[in-house]
Structures are given as structure tokens and as C-alpha cells.
Amino acid sequence: MSEVKNFLYVNRKAPHGTIYALESLEVVLIGAAFEQDVALAFLDDGVFQLVKGWDTSELGVKNFQPAYTALGDYDISKVYVERESLEERGLTEDDLIEMTYEDEDDDWAEKSSIRIVSREEMAQIMRDSDVILSF
């Protein structure tokens, strides 16, 4: 387990309808303890996982949105969101939750983890990763 691999978690499903979003997030949180290079990708309906303002009280399920916000504390600073997927859903970056990390190379300045990328860039991010975990 000496070599560091580039992990990419690909999220393409809406939250709540199935458990895929929640149980994917649980892998990310556990995986953060391993010394690997981790990135998250949100495309297609996966971008709905980051739409802010969840109130799950009436539905009666746990609101796991705060866990996304906390990913910065787990040293996860690369969250790729596909622009075309947002646009097709009538969404902009303003509709998304804030996700930040502290940049150790820049005097621990707080920066946004979210990087809006084009579909072409997303395809390249997939190609450049060593392993892809699909949920």
C-alpha cells in the first residue's frame, strides 16, 4: 500500500430516491483516512446532491447534506461539478451548497472546493484518475 492512487468518486444519482448518494458519501468519508489522492465528480442527476437547502424533516429521513459541507475537514478539496449537467437542470453554482477547504500552500486560506468543469473536462478527469468508484 505504498503507492498513492488517484481516486475518483463518480456520483450520477439524485439524493433520497435511492441510497446511492448517502452510501457513496459514507465511502468517501471512510476513504479519506487512507493516504490517497481523492476527488469527487458530480454529473447528470448527481448534481442534485449539492443543491442547497434540504429540509428532510417532513420526509422523516436523516439530512446528510452537512456531511458534504464537512468534506473539507477530511482534506477533500477537489469537487468537480459538470457545467452541462447544471445547465440542463436550470441550475447555477449559486444553487449549490458551499464546500470549502483550507489551502496549506496558501497560508491555510479558505477556498471553494467546487470546480465547475465542462463535459469535456469531466471526461478527461475520468481518464486521468487511477480508480473510479461509481455510485
Next chain:
Amino acid sequence: MSEVKNFLYVNRKAPHGTIYALESLEVVLIGAAFEQDVALAFLDDGVFQLVKGWDTSELGVKNFQPAYTALGDYDISKVYVERESLEERGLTEDDLIEMTYEDEDDDWAEKSSIRIVSREEMAQIMRDSDVILSF
């Protein structure tokens, strides 16, 4: 349990990918023992349930296609298949299994149970049924 109701089983899913097709069929077979007026509707990917020539040996699952063919023995004679759903999938009635019943009002002549109907007719069939079982 005196009144006879019109039962409509609506099948919209492809076989094998999920258990919906198989377990829907199991309800139909059990339900046939009750003295109700039963019809089956196949639309959208549900029409794939009737495409003939299944060979499930390599996949290693039970081939339940013969059970559709046997539905006539259970006095099920109304099998509605949506024309538009077939056409969109490049299918014709010739691609489907044979499903027959013996018509007691016509000297037990063997007749096809399959009735190709338009989308508009399918909508009317849904409206005219008393209960709809959706799988």
C-alpha cells in the same frame, strides 16, 4: 367478495434486469384462481417481456417465458400490447411469443390472446379497469 372487478396488470419493465417482470407474472398466475375479470397490459419496455426466443442458460437464470404462453390455460385471454411501444423498439407482432386461449363462445376455437392496441386505446383500457396492479 361477491362483486367481479376488472383487474389490469400493467407491465412497463424489461425482463431479467429486475425481478419486476417475473414477480408480476407470479401475481397474475395466483390471481387467476380468483373469479375476477383479468387483463394484461404491456407498454414501454414491458413489451420486451413478450419478445420470443429467450435462452437464459448462459445467464444462469430460470426461463419463465413458457409461463406467459401458458396464461391461456388460466383463462387469461386479454393481453393488450401497445403498438407505439413496439414500433419505437423496432418490433412487430411477429417478434412476439404466441399466446392463445380457447374461446368457449366459439366452440373452443384456439385464438390469439394478444391484441395490439394504440396508445389511445391503451389509455382507455386503463381508465375502464376497476383496479390497476403496476409492476
Next chain:
Amino acid sequence: MKLGICVLEGPYQHEASDTAYNFAVAALEKGHEIFRIFFYHDGVNNATRLMVPPQDDRHIQQRWSELAEKHDLDLVVCVAAAQRRGILDEDEMKRHGKDANNIAPGFRISGLGQLIEAEIECDRVVFFGD
């Protein structure tokens, strides 16, 4: 009105089981009778008493069992679907020579005829699935 409910998906994996539960609660609050809740396909997995969800999350089996006790509901698990998926009561356990069972209080195992009967007896039956 006399209502029936059919649940086709398992707990936690799919929202169908939550929607069905919330619907049932609302129907009872409105004074309707729930004739039967029928668990089919992976829906049978709602009935295992062995589940241990996280403390800060809902306990899907327990809330079904509690609702059944409070309102004297008939929660029926399809025997054929349950056998495939490993949901057994004591009778089924013995009949198949198994060494354990896992059905929760308030649920009973029976045949698909119970779903047909619900369709005949109820004014409405609502399906929740994938």
C-alpha cells in the same frame, strides 16, 4: 374509505418504503381504514427484525411494527418473495430446515392471494416501488 398498500422495495435502499409509510400514517390520521399492507419483491425486507440502523436515522422495521400495533394493521409479507430473499418466520424456518428466523413482530407471512384479496376488498390500493 378502505385502503390497501403494496410495497415493492426494500428499506433504506429505495425511498418507496418511506413514501408508503408516510402515506399510511397520513391515511390513518385522516380516519381511513387500512385493510392491509402487502410487502412484495424486495419490500419483504422491511420485515426483518435484525436491522440496526444508525441511532440518528429512522428505524424502518420498528416504525412499521409500532404502526401495526397501534392501529391493528395487517402487515402481510409474500411467502414466495420472502423465501427467495431470506425472510422467514418460525414455521417457515422449520419447514425449510433453517436454524434461524428473522421476521419482526406485527408482520405475518402469507400468499399472493392476500394481495388479490386486498384489490377485491379495498376501495383503493396504492403501489410503491421503483
Next chain:
Amino acid sequence: MKLGICVLEGPYQHEASDTAYNFAVAALEKGHEIFRIFFYHDGVNNATRLMVPPQDDRHIQQRWSELAEKHDLDLVVCVAAAQRRGILDEDEMKRHGKDANNIAPGFRISGLGQLIEAEIECDRVVFFGD
């Protein structure tokens, strides 16, 4: 080559579990090593020894257990996913004060780190889900 497999759906309900099994058999026939098969989401339901499928159908749990015994495979069931869904071994049963367990021979319950480890150790990991 060293392969890993991740199964995200339950037996019978979804074909993913069949595809994963057939893929595993073919990989072993080709002489590849299967480092681990990790069961997550409803995939944990593959591991119950209580299932009793119809005689003329495949027995999904049994064939996993037999494959594991024959090839000394590591079948790992995610503990968090298993708890939610009621898949317990004897330790988990005791820890949570339950009166029964249902895990089948050849499966073991462990944490999500086992999936991460498989990703690190394997040349390829293939996911099967919905």
C-alpha cells in the same frame, strides 16, 4: 491480474448480482486472482443463509459460498450497510442484543476500508449495481 468486485444490489431483485457472479466465475476460469468481493448497499443481502429460492432456480447465496470455498475467496459484507438491512454475524448479533443471525458461510462482515483497500491493492475493481 488481481481483480476486485463490488456488488451493490440484492439477490433476485436486480440482475447486478448475477452479472457479478458470472463475471467472477469467468475471471477465475481465465486464471485471474480475485482479491476481494465487496458487498455494499443492498448487495449485503446476497449474504443471508436464510434464503430458500424455488428448486428450479439458482441459489444465489449458496453459489457465492461455494465459489468462495472452492477458490478461497474473500467475500466481505459492509458492516454499516449490513446493519441497516439486517444482515448479522454472531458478533454483531451479540453486540446489538439481537436473538438471531443470518450470515452465510464464506462471508465476513467488515468495514468500508476493505473496499478502499481493494481499490489500492487491485489492478482493476469492477462495480455492479443499479
Next chain:
Amino acid sequence: MAMLHTVNKSPYQCDTLESCLKHVGDGDVVLLIEDGVYAAMKGGKAAELIANANGVKICVLSADVKARGLEGKLIDGVEVVDYGGFVDLVVETDKTQAWL
């Protein structure tokens, strides 16, 4: 005799709503639940489909709208109902078809 149709799939992932709307009749009600509520978003893919659904009432389940952060993002004219409203729709219509 009006029908209630429930749709629980995202319109981006599945064609369920489209198929449902091809089979509805005058006076029917379509209730969007679970991931189906994404169809009711302003500026989304299904907005036109819903705008053209003449003679049909479109409702969304509030619990699913709120859980997904979609309050304030819905198409005008779509009616928001709670679980009690869902029950009322089942009772007021003749029968319910789930478009699974």
C-alpha cells in the same frame, strides 16, 4: 372517472413522466413523488411537458420537494400537497396507477 397517476422517477434519468402524460385523460391528476419531483423545476427539462399537459392537474409531494431543496424553484401552477393531500387525491380519484 378520473385517475391519479404517481410518477417517482427523475425526468432526466427516465422517460416515465413522458409515458404517463401520453396516457392521461381529462380530469386526471399526476402526482410527482420521490425523484419525480425534479420534473416540477422551473427551467428544467420537463417544464414544457408539464406546461403542455392540458386538462390534467400536476401536483408535487411537499416532503420530497423540501428534502431536495426545491422550494422556490417550482413551476407556477404546480400544486404542492403533503402526505394528507396525497391521501385525499387517492380518495377523490377513481383509482391510482403507479408509473414505476
Next chain:
Amino acid sequence: MAMLHTVNKSPYQCDTLESCLKHVGDGDVVLLIEDGVYAAMKGGKAAELIANANGVKICVLSADVKARGLEGKLIDGVEVVDYGGFVDLVVETDKTQAWL
């Protein structure tokens, strides 16, 4: 470095194949499995999508084709592989992405 993409959804029900094909690169392989094999049908909805997938090899899993009665109904040029061929594709490519 080529990738293997698996697609297991019917193109009539879900947009998975379409999304996958928007993210593939030259030399990649797309393997249709489970209900995904319906995309390989001659005269079907996805036929054009597949015909336009330049630089990408499209394969289908034989077990799923046979189980659904689709032998003889496939688009020319789509390669049929068995489970052993699936394993070979996983090994020959750099990594596998499941489009769930």
C-alpha cells in the same frame, strides 16, 4: 490509456448510454450488459447513437442478448462477447467505469 464503460440500463427507460457516450474517448470500449443490451437492437432508439460513436468499440454481453431473445436483432458491427470476453475487456483496458 483506454477505459471500459459498462452500461446496464435500457435506452428507452434511461439516458445512461447517452451520458456515457458524451464522456468516452478514442480507443474506449462500451460494453452493454443487463437491460443495456436493448441499445444494440437494429432499428431501435439507440441505433443512431451507436452508429455515431466514432473511435469507440461497442460490445454486448452474449448472455444478456440471448436471455432477451435478441440474437439476430443486433446492429451490424456490434461485437458480442461472453463473460470471458468481459473479463478480457476489463484486463485490456486501463480501468472500468460502471455507468449505474
